Amino acid sequence: MLKRFLVTFFFTLLILIPIAIAIDIAEKIDNFLEHADLTFYQIVDEYYTNFIIYYANTFMPLALFIAVILFTSKLSNNTEIIAITNAKISFTRFLYPYFVGATIITMLSLLMNHFVVPSSSKIRKKFEQTYIKNRSQQNKLKFVSNFSLQLTDSTYIFIRNFNTTGNNGYDFTSEVYDGLKLKSKLASDYIKYNKKDSTFHLTNWRKRIIYKDRDSIISGNKIDTVFNFTPKDLIYQSALSQEMPSDELVKFIDISKKRGVKNLNAYLVELHKRTSLPIASYILTIIAVALAFRKRRGGTGINLAIGIGMMFIYVFLLKISEVLGAVAGVDSLLYVWIPNFLFGCIAIYLYFNARK
Structure with missing residues (x-):
């Protein structure tokens, strides 16, 4: 039988x-x-x-x-x-x-x-x-707008626009908090991700550091720095979950929860x-x-x-x-x-x- x-x-x-x-x-x-x-x-x-x-x-x-x-x-x-x-x-x-x-x-x-x-x-x-x-369907997967992400318990980022194909975006902000108090804020007009060394290239950047009795503001034209995220982390679509093996999907969900994804x-x-x-x-x-x-x-x-x-x-x-x-x-x-x-x-x- x-x-x-x-x-x-x-x-x-x-x-x-x-x-x-x-x-x-x-x-x-x-x-x-x-x-x-x-x-x-x-x-x-x-x-x-x-x-x-x-x-x-x-x-x-x-x-x-x-x-x-x-x-x-x-x-x-x-x-x-x-x-x-x-x-x-x-x-x-x-x-x-x-x-x-x-x-x-x-x-x-x-x-x-x-x-x-x-x-x-x-x-x-x-x-x-x-x-x-x-093309219209492809563009929906390429561009991310008005995206915020919690990298750690104290670090948050915000990006106005980002192209996940070219790995570049505009109006980037990173804020570091001590509880509810803002400690520092880094902003740039343009951000570019480099796959080779996993660094971010910031253009026209400004950093504000807040002390007890004063603030310190520094700025520059270009700077390379590191953040705890990649362009892939900016894409939250249900279709992408179908492409992840379960162990990778569980890890992705755990990281996303820690980063404050609602x-x-x-x-x-x-x-x-x-x-x-x-x-x-x-x-x-x-x-x-x-x-x-x-x-x-x-x-x-x-x-x-x-x-x-x-x-x-x-x-x-x-x-x-x-x-x-x-x-x-x-x-x-x-x-x-x-x-x-x-x-x-x-x-x-x-x-x-x-x-x-």
Whole structure:
């Protein structure tokens, strides 16, 4: 049963992937043809290889759900389940090979979610930014405006405008506090980051140092200095979280919290989703087996229709929970797991009902 179950799962997954590729090619063929220097090998190697990795991982729960319904419905229609029941094999024991298969798929999905897919997405998104996205979309990723950041417990910076591609910006300010009291303030009209030695070049700079009884103001045309941040730290977008492996994402969230970034829920949603979605494989397996366990009038078609309908509801709830979980001030962990809690209750009800 385990072998036939896994074969059905991979067969279902292999059906879904070509459909996704065909739809994507039809949508992006014009973008590919616009670039004369873009080769077929480059499209396959940099884009569609990583496209397959991303969507294979995305479709895993759906493929698992459909595979369980198809496989179990076939057993039911062939009256094999009746023979299993007459042999005094309990429903719980009947679920054993399903759970072994779900565990294999869950472990594979966890590995891909936390490590493989983020690295793959970085290459795919870089290709999209170069050849597919228009200039207005690219500029949104390049420029940062009116950005403030807490570097340490006492140091804050503010940048009016910054170009993350050229690593340069305007109207930069760095302030150092002792509690609530300002100790020093450094301001410059222009700032440039040098990747080679990780230094910042300031132009037309002014520094004010505050003492107990007087202030000291010094200025100059150019100066090189070091700050505890890089241009990458200025970009806070949920899309970037998809490109970070989980260990890097956790480190990024911890550093951002220390720096006083107010809303990191979009990153937390991405982190929690990487675990909640694979774990849902167990819940979806129980629901699918319970739906297809008994022979129905209408056969596999009825089971499949009910299953796809429930899967649609699950995906719909998942998307809503992701949006609500990204709102500032809410518990992102709770919202991400809400679809699993709801469908877990359904799975428990169907499980006890099927045991009867």
